[in-house]
Amino acid sequence: MKPPIPEHNPMRPQFRAAADTRPRHFACTVDGGIATVTLNRPERKNPLTFDSYGELRDWFRALPFATDVRAVVLRGAGDDFCSGGDVHEIIGPLTRMTMPELLAFTRMTGDVVKAMRACPQPIVAAIDGVCAGAGAMLALASDLRLGTERARTAFLFTRVGLAGADMGACALLPRVIGQGRAAELLFTGRTMTAAEGLAWGFFNALHAPEALAEAAHTLAASLASGPSFAHGMTKTMLNQEWAMTVEQAIEAEAQAQAICMQTQDFRRAYEAFVAKQRPVFEGD
Numbered sequence: 001m002k003p004p005i006p007e008h009n010p011m012r013p014q015f016r017a018a019a020d021t022r023p024r025h026f027a028c029t030v031d032g033g034i035a036t037v038t039l040n041r042p043e044r045k046n047p048l049t050f051d052s053y054g055e056l057r058d059w060f061r062a063l064p065f066a067t068d069v070r071a072v073v074l075r076g077a078g079d080d081f082c083s084g085g086d087v088h089e090i091i092g093p094l095t096r097m098t099m100p101e102l103l104a105f106t107r108m109t110g111d112v113v114k115a116m117r118a119c120p121q122p123i124v125a126a127i128d129g130v131c132a133g134a135g136a137m138l139a140l141a142s143d144l145r146l147g148t149e150r151a152r153t154a155f156l157f158t159r160v161g162l163a164g165a166d167m168g169a170c171a172l173l174p175r176v177i178g179q180g181r182a183a184e185l186l187f188t189g190r191t192m193t194a195a196e197g198l199a200w201g202f203f204n205a206l207h208a209p210e211a212l213a214e215a216a217h218t219l220a221a222s223l224a225s226g227p228s229f230a231h232g233m234t235k236t237m238l239n240q241e242w243a244m245t246v247e248q249a250i251e252a253e254a255q256a257q258a259i260c261m262q263t264q265d266f267r268r269a270y271e272a273f274v275a276k277q278r279p280v281f282e283g284d
Helices: 050-065 085-095 098-120 136-143 169-177 177-189 194-200 208-225 228-243 244-258 265-275
Strands: 025-029 034-039 071-076 125-126 130-132 143-147 152-154
Touching: 034 050, 034 152, 034 169, 034 208, 050 085, 050 143, 050 208, 071 136, 098 136, 125 136, 125 208, 136 152, 136 169, 143 169, 143 194, 169 177, 228 244, 228 265
Parallel strands: 034 071, 071 125, 125 143, 130 152
Antiparallel strands: 025 034
């Protein structure tokens, strides 16, 4: 007889409720399967710090094991989304760091984007006002983006003497808005208006500022009520197929869909269709 698996076996995923976490450098609430992450320094347009970068990275890395989150809303407090790295708390100290310290920092910021792309839950960014630098990258790393007409998005790295290649910008932005448009924004650091963002596919929709939070929650709720395992598979395929040939992608999707056909949600959808009812998905 095989010995029992220890309760804290490192090979066993440690599932937990995201609602049990208490972030110190951003606000987070979980309700109805939706986690709302709020960057909450509105008096300074919600800038990021060393601590908030690290905490966001760790929070998103834990999402694959969260038992109570099926969709995420990412927003900023007040009238702005995020102004990027805090000039005084990040930019100034960076000018005094050694190369190993700088590389550790840039890898950490990139890890935030990797964690957002790797978590299975779809992320809806609600973007109002300023969305700049690393804040623009948080928006870009999200799966869906809702904005307002006063949203102003800028990948302004070159304006502070840095390359437009930051946190995956040169890989992600061309895939969303096209190579030529991305090149212009990344070389010049100019602001993309909300109208441009909508026309170019950066924004999925624009809403009045007072309606943005509700619209983002409604969209997240529709995703949370859907087949969450299948949503996670869709997100995985969207990421992985960038590096595949068409033939490889078709085979990968054949395997992915066959896996989804083994889920109970697939059976629930069929049984609901036969009964002329709306399916109630449970994520398994």
